[in-house]
Amino acid sequence: MEIKYIKNEEINRLRYDNTLKRSFNANVFAYSWYLDLACDEWDLLIEGDYETVCPLPLKKTMGINTVKQPSRIPLLGVFSSKHLPSEKVTSFIKAIPYKHVNLTLNHLNRLQNLRIKGIRKVxxxxxxxxxxxxxxxxxxxxxxxxxxxxxxxxxxxxxxxxxxxxxxxxxxxxxxxxxxxxxxxxxxxxxxxxxxxxxxxxxxxxxxxxxxxxxxxxxxxxxxxxxxxxxxxxxxxxxxxxxxxxxxxxxxxxxxxxxxxxxxxxxxxxxxxxxxxxxxxx
Structure with a gap:
């Protein structure tokens, strides 16, 4: 399926949060209410009818939009209620439409053929x-x-x-x-x-x-x-x-x-x- 980029004002928050509730790997930091309180701004990648989602916390650095998790959001990544192979996680990360990305994924996300910049132990x-x-x-x-x-x-x-x-x-x-x-x-x-x-x-x-x-x-x-x-x-x-x-x-x-x-x-x-x-x- 096609991975779509959705701006914040276009997100169906009910469908998004319901996906997280059904997800086997969701954490509190990914819910819309939490992102609203902890981020300057955030957008979203989705596949299908919100079957798989990836929130993108945004921060402007030196006038450039970057994807970067604030200190109150230690873990994010790709979330789904269905099987989530490393190929799909990798596809989502590659679909991020920004040149500068700094994300720590949740522990059930694994990347394939992308350079890992370290491990965070929880x-x-x-x-x-x-x-x-x-x-x-x-x-x-x-x-x-x-x-x-x-x-x-x-x-x-x-x-x-x-x-x-x-x-x-x-x-x-x-x-x-x-x-x-x-x-x-x-x-x-x-x-x-x-x-x-x-x-x-x-x-x-x-x-x-x-x-x-x-x-x-x-x-x-x-x-x-x-x-x-x-x-x-x-x-x-x-x-x-x-x-x-x-x-x-x-x-x-x-x-x-x-x-x-x-x-x-x-x-x-x-x-x-x-x-x-x-x-x-x-």
Whole structure:
């Protein structure tokens, strides 16, 4: 079938998002609501009646339109509800009508006869096994911490404005990225399956929090922050352990599309390997 290029204003967003809902490899970053919040502009490649799609985040660099993922969109690529061989993925990438392209594809996209510019590793943890089996993947230090009752506790009670106030108090993130994060959090918590796991000290003071979005049977750790006491008490790990324990034996996968050293040091994650494609000099 012919691959068509569609400008943003011509996209049928209902059909596009429905394709992602049926897709075996879709992620939250590809949905129209998310692209609208995270991109300056984005267009689309489609095949057939939105059977296979490839969103194109656009950025103007030195007056030249380029295809480039902003920092809040770590993974994109080609998405389909049907079989997606490397030949089709390659055809989509070749059909991008721009000279300068910089994309990191999702882990089920593979390119054929195109130069790969590196691999992005994404930490993942399958939540189908029982909790007792999952904690076998925890580090020795993590397994030592779990039985200790240090008085901390995890809740889902923090609002977006409280989370962002706490994040800014730790001087985390630029002003522009924090404004963008606020918009994403507000929309996702209001309209999508998303939430904040907050961790409190024995004095009932907030010491850490993690923001997650659920999409396509996957839970994405989108953002997390802890203060010095939270770091000492392993607040982020406690929040994610709570999520793992309460969602064990479910058809979910926990994914860390953004780096989280505090967590990766505590859990021996598996990894998706996502190919990076780059064309041009920008």
């Amino acid at each position: 930490a993942v943890l399958d939540l189908i096994p029982p909790y007792e089996k999952t904690i076998a993947k925890y580090s020795e230090k993590a397994r030592e911490i779990l039985p200790q009752n240090d008085g901390t506790f995890v809740m889902r009670s923090v609002r977006t404005d409280e989370y962002m106030f706490f994040k800014r108090s730790q001087k985390k993130g630029s002003t522009i990225l924090n404004m963008q994060l606020t918009r994403i959090m507000n929309y996702a918590i209001r309209y999508k399956s998303a939430g904040i796991y907050s961790v409190y000290s024995p004095r009932n003071e907030l010491i850490g929090a993690a923001f997650l979005i659920k999409s396509n049977n996957r839970v994405f750790l989108f953002d997390c922050v802890e203060n010095p006491e939270g770091h000492k008490r392993h607040a982020i790990f406690r929040a994610i352990n709570h999520l793992i324990e309460t969602n064990s034996e479910s058809n979910l996968t926990l994914e860390l599309p953004f780096e989280c050293k505090a967590l990766e040091q505590m859990i021996n994650f598996d990894h998706h390997h996502c190919q990076k494609y780059k064309k041009g000099i920008l």
